[in-house]
Amino acid sequence: MPETGFPFAAVVGHDDLRTALLLNAVHPGIGGVLVRGEKGTAKSTVVRALSALLPPVEVVPGCRFACDPAAPDPRCPDAPHDGAASRPARLVELPVGASEDRLVGSLDLERALKEGVRAFQPGLLAAAHRGVLYVDEVNLLHDHLVDLLLDAAAMGRAHIEREGVSVAHASSFLLVGTMNPEEGELRPQLLDRFGLTVQVRAAREVDTRAEVIRRRLAYEADPAGFAARWAGADAALAERITAARAALPAVALPDSELRRIAALCAAFDVDGMRADLVVARTATAHAAWRGGDRVTEADVEIAARLALPHRRRRDPFDEPGLDDKQLDQALRDAAEEADREPDPEPPGGGGGGRREEPTEPGAQESPQETPEARASGGDGDGKRAGAPDAGFTARRLEVAGIGDGAPGRRSRSRAGGGRTLRASRRGTGVHLVGTVTAAAPHQRARGRSGPLELRADDLRGSVREGRESNLVLFVVDASGSMAARKRMSAVTGAVVSLLRDAYQRRDKVGLITLRGAESTLALPPTSSVEAAVARLRDLRTGGRTPLADGLLKARRALAAERLRDPRRRALLVLVTDGRATVAARPGGDPLADAVRAACLLAADGVAAVVVDCESGPVRLGLADRVAAALGGTGVRLADLSADAVAGVVRAARAA
Missing domain, CATH: 1.10.8.80 (Magnesium chelatase subunit I, C-Terminal domain)
Structure with missing residues (x-):
């Protein structure tokens, strides 16, 4: 891999991206850039090239927090300050798998144990102060790191309160992130923190694509020579940034x-x-x-x-x-x-009231045009599902027990982040208080009267509990018995709300539909919840109910996912009235076959919730039989709303 970076001026196309980055270089107060685009579009290459154009930064020599000599931070941990020096602006990269300690900093353990002092080791937030903080694949960043990043971006300061260390330091940076939307969207709170956003696509013009290849091959053949040929153009851009910064206040x-x-x-x-x-x-x-x-x-x-x-x-x-x-x-x-x-006096005495009617027609969706309503259509055989109920807020579904899957916001898990429960030899990291407490009673026996003597047996790690994301596999009955407009309106509304909940909790999702002679894996498990909503919008109803086939297909899909990601626990959400009409084998009983398929899933340890959609004055309780066979929780469709019943629905089984 060439050490010399690709020149910013040599980038072909991507005019909006280059403009957004340059404007942020002129005015860092804009708030950064989010670069959305398909893979292989040079998103990271362009962002990394920006750092060479940024003006040098005046810093206090020896200050680990990049304080400005003209206005040093009076609360800087390295104060008092003296002197001034110049260095290039930094581009600090935050890896997706970074730890909390690496981001915010931590106790300098070596000095704490050897010298008996509480010294702070700065993290990436300190290194990025007055520079660029770059997060590649920002949509895959762990939620606990996102929370810390949001706090620092909002306040311009990082606050660290942990392991006996209390530190606050300035952390004002240009936040730049890249992402591939196919791998999932960003949380709204983080999305709003980016000042500008740019959609990047590969050019479709042959001449442009040919020039991209030509320049890339020339760069790989001679990185230094290629950079030298574009040095003048890059220098001109850097001078223009400096001039624009100087002119900005006027x-x-x-x-x-x-x-x-x-x-x-x-x-x-x-x-x-x-x-x-x-x-x-x-x-x-x-x-x-x-x-x-x-x-x-x-x-x-x-x-x-x-x-x-x-x-x-x-x-x-x-x-x-x-x-x-x-x-x-x-x-x-x-x-x-x-x-x-302008009016001499703003309406309402200057209050910030919301406009009753948006100026731009269609900018505000009517109730019929909500995302759920776009799943609407006709009913009956081969017709689209009825318009879902608006405003449905789903209860949280949760897998029982404690897992150790990918960080998320659904079920309890053992985690590298999260709240610390206790110190243990089998914990992660170093639990300082627990380590010192374990070593203290043995100091006299070890002949120590001065600094603390530690041995391997004294080391304790932190046992933490956090939240994990799960694989939520939806099995939705779209057969003729469910095709009544009012019922499918409630069903699609509930499923869309559950999908929204999965989006917020960073889950993977999959979708199996029951309709006709056999079930359909409409969406294999994916991190893109938006894709599941798109499939649901095209959901058609009518025909028979292959419940047994759907459960067996769900079992195969979950088994395949277990091989790919054995640590991620699965939650099966079956939405049905239980009226099976298609047997799994010729001459078999449809409901009995469905119960047998449910028992196989229960034997695999799959956590399940069955949403009973049966309606009418006479209830057969068929969905309850399937829920019992699954060993899971049964809940009525009306009771799935968080507005109707408080609390959490926990699946009976823990994987």
Whole structure:
């Protein structure tokens, strides 16, 4: 792998990405860039090339927290400060598998044991201060690291309270992340922290693709020579960044453009005020970048295209992005607002009330156009499922026992992060208090009167408990007995809500549908919950109920996943009225075959929840029989709502 980085100026295409990165270099207050795109589109290459263009940073010599000599942090752990030096701006990479200690820092164990002092070893948040913090595959970052990152990004400071160490230090950085949407979306809280977002796709033009290959091969053949040929272009960009930074404070933001920005953000019904501020900062930075002295409509339009796409999602399953026609219409409407004279007194005494009607038609979904409603259609054989109930909030389903799977937010697990329960020889890391406590009674016998003497038997690790993500496999009955519009409306609404819950808890999901002569694996287990929602929107109803075949297919799918990821525990969610009409073998009894298939799943130790969709004055209790055979929990469809019953539905079996 060549040591010399690929030059920023040599990147072919990706104009929006380069613009977003350069504007953040001019005005770090924009808040960073999220780069979304398919694999193999040079996302990481472009981001890493940015660091060579950033102006040098003035720091205090010997300060591990990159304090500015002109305004040093009075609470810096390395204070007092003296002197000044210059060094290149840093690009610090946060690996997806990084530990909490590596991110925020930890106790310097060597000094603590040898010198008896509580010394702090800084982490990546300290190293990234006044630089760039780059997270590749940011959507796969563990949730406990996301929480720490959000806190630091929001406050501009990192606070560490652990193992007897209490430290706070400045941590203001340009956050840049890359992700492949096929592997799952970001949590809304983290998504909103990125100032700008860019969608990256490989070019389809032959000439462009050929030039990409030509430059990449030339770089691999002679990295130093290739970089030297582009050094002048990179130097020109670096000088332009420096000049734009110097000019930025003098750029004027006219009141007309400020009103245009506010009208745009109101038209797209974005949450909060962060979008307005980001668009204003981005437009100002673009004006400085092009050498202007005031923000114009063109600056605002470019800023809106970069700052609004990821903020107009009303639901986790909405597609991000802005439609050009919608943006053009919103810009025309915003122009009328920009030309209007402001009221002498804002309505309501300056209160920030929400607009009753969005300016841009269609920017706010009507109740019939919610993500659940898009699963709607006709009923009957071969027809789409009925419109789901709106506003359904699902209870949390949980696997009993304690696992050790991938970090998430569903079931209890033994974890490298999370709250510490106790010290143990079989714990992870080093539990300092437990280690010292174990060693203290033996010091006299070891002949020690000074510093603490530790031996291997004294070491204790931390036993922590956190939350894990699970594989949630949905088996949904879409047969004729379920095809009544009202019932399928409730079923699809419940399943979409459960999928939303799985999205929030970082689960993998799969979907099996029961309809016709045999079941269908509509979606193999995947981390993309959005794909499951898309399959559910195309769900058709009618025909017979192959319940036994669906359960057997679920057993095979879970067995295959167990081989791929043996630590991830599975949760089977069966949504049915239990009226099986297709046997697993010729001449067999459909319900008896379904019960036998359920017993096989129970023997495998699969945790299961059966959602009973039976309705009407006479109840046969068929779904309850299947639930008993599965050894799982039975719950009625109406009781699955968190609004109806509080608490957690725990599957009876632990894998």
